[in-house]
Amino acid sequence: MGRRQELEKRQTLLARFGRLVATENRLDALLTIIAEEVRNILDTDRCSVFLVDSYKGELWTKVALGMEEKILRMPMGQGIAGFVAKTGSAVNIRDAYRDTRFTQDLDRITGYQTRSVLAVPLKGRDGKVLGVFEVLNKNRGSFTDEDEGLLRILATMAASFIENASLYDDLRRSHLETIYRMALVAEFRDQKDTGKHLRRMSRFSGILASAMGMSYQESEDIRYASPLHDIGKVAIPDSILRKPEKLSAEEYEEMKRHTIYGSQMLVNAESRLLRLAARIAIAHHENFDGSGYPYALKGESIPIEARIVAAADVFDALISKRVYKGAWNLEDALAYIKSEGGKRFDPMVVERMAICFEDVVEAMEEENRRCVAEEQVSSLSPGLAGPAQPHLRS
Ligand SMILES: [Fe+2]
Ligand SMILES: [Fe+2]
Numbered sequence: 001m002g003r004r005q006e007l008e009k010r011q012t013l014l015a016r017f018g019r020l021v022a023t024e025n026r027l028d029a030l031l032t033i034i035a036e037e038v039r040n041i042l043d044t045d046r047c048s049v050f051l052v053d054s055y056k057g058e059l060w061t062k063v064a065l066g067m068e069e070k071i072l073r074m075p076m077g078q079g080i081a082g083f084v085a086k087t088g089s090a091v092n093i094r095d096a097y098r099d100t101r102f103t104q105d106l107d108r109i110t111g112y113q114t115r116s117v118l119a120v121p122l123k124g125r126d127g128k129v130l131g132v133f134e135v136l137n138k139n140r141g142s143f144t145d146e147d148e149g150l151l152r153i154l155a156t157m158a159a160s161f162i163e164n165a166s167l168y169d170d171l172r173r174s175h176l177e178t179i180y181r182m183a184l185v186a187e188f189r190d191q192k193d194t195g196k197h198l199r200r201m202s203r204f205s206g207i208l209a210s211a212m213g214m215s216y217q218e219s220e221d222i223r224y225a226s227p228l229h230d231i232g233k234v235a236i237p238d239s240i241l242r243k244p245e246k247l248s249a250e251e252y253e254e255m256k257r258h259t260i261y262g263s264q265m266l267v268n269a270e271s272r273l274l275r276l277a278a279r280i281a282i283a284h285h286e287n288f289d290g291s292g293y294p295y296a297l298k299g300e301s302i303p304i305e306a307r308i309v310a311a312a313d314v315f316d317a318l319i320s321k322r323v324y325k326g327a328w329n330l331e332d333a334l335a336y337i338k339s340e341g342g343k344r345f346d347p348m349v350v351e352r353m354a355i356c357f358e359d360v361v362e363a364m365e366e367e368n369r370r371c372v373a374e375e376q377v378s379s380l381s382p383g384l385a386g387p388a389q390p391h392l393r394s
Pocket of ligand 1: 229230258284285
């Protein structure tokens with residue numbers, strides 16, 4: 001390729017890079033796009049984007065290991081990327097294995113052989129190093145000053161997008177966490193293993209939603225909104241919510257109102273997730289055959305998200321241990337859900353639950369492991385939850 005053509009190609013790629021990074025605001029996807037585009041523009045074998053985790057004093061990056069992607073972490077200051085992050089200056093070397101700053105750890109893990117390395121810092125608006133762009137093994141020859149200049153331009157362009165995406169990510173995460181903590185508040189008085197139930201039923205709801213053919217975003221929304229299904233219980237008096245004996249007819253009527261209270265708390269929210277949570281809260285005890293409450297809605301007049309969450313919620317309640325019953329095994333719980341298809345539950349949801357059952361089991365095991373780890377941390381403070389109460393009766 002002639003010099004002129006090469007320049008034109010780079011300009012085209014550069015323009016494309018600008019367009020692509022400007023349209024992505026999820027940090028995860030953004031890093032993948034950046035790495036791929038930079039690799040093309042600089043005609044190199046690999047590009048890694050390292051980000052600084054200033055809280056832990058580490059650098060992290062995503063690497064592809066076979067089919068999987070893994071996050072690798074290293075202490076600041078270690079290796080070429082660590083050196084660049086620490087000093088803020090660029091590094092351009094022909095033979096990595098002869099440079100004392102280079103560590104072979106990453107190569108050992110990935111089975112890759114690094115030869116030439118060009119690394120520049122990614123600086124934020126305030127000049128602080130956010131991370132490092134590292135390109136490896138130039139396809140022809142070694143990296144030139146021109147390559148270094150180009151990588152610096154790309155780093156400047158990428159930095160502000162990375163900064164925005166991490167802010168957006170933080171915001172999204174804290175929004176989701178707040179929603180989850182709100183749900184915990186509602187269930188805290190009611191059950192001991194609140195966290196476990198909420199995590200699992202929310203995972204099941206998400207899996208079921210995607211098995212119903214919903215998009216990734218819709219399924220994620222259902223996953224994160226579903227823990228609020230019983231938020232209305234905060235308005236139910238202790239004398240009812242925590243009553244060990246059977247509820248009187250009047251008390252049961254009040255208990256049923258947690259659906260209405262929940263939707264009143266959430267309705268007309270600005271947040272899309274909270275509006276979805278309102279639809280789930282009001283209808284998660286409606287039955288497909290019209291025998292549920294509060295409005296005895298029937299079939300498809302029950303919002304689909306509530307039909308999904310109803311099955312996931314009851315399934316998890318069945319496989320959980322309660323004071324009034326042992327934990328059912330998974331097959332029995334599934335058999336029960338199936339037997340209620342067309343009656344309590346949407347037959348389509350029931351059918352899909354059977355199909356994605358393996359994913360449900362896998363998610364359950366993963367959430368159980370996570371809860372054990374969390375319990376170990378929280379066991380430092382005495383349990384504040386009251387005695388476990390029947391859940392299914394509501
Ligand atoms: Fe409920
Ligand atoms: Fe529940």
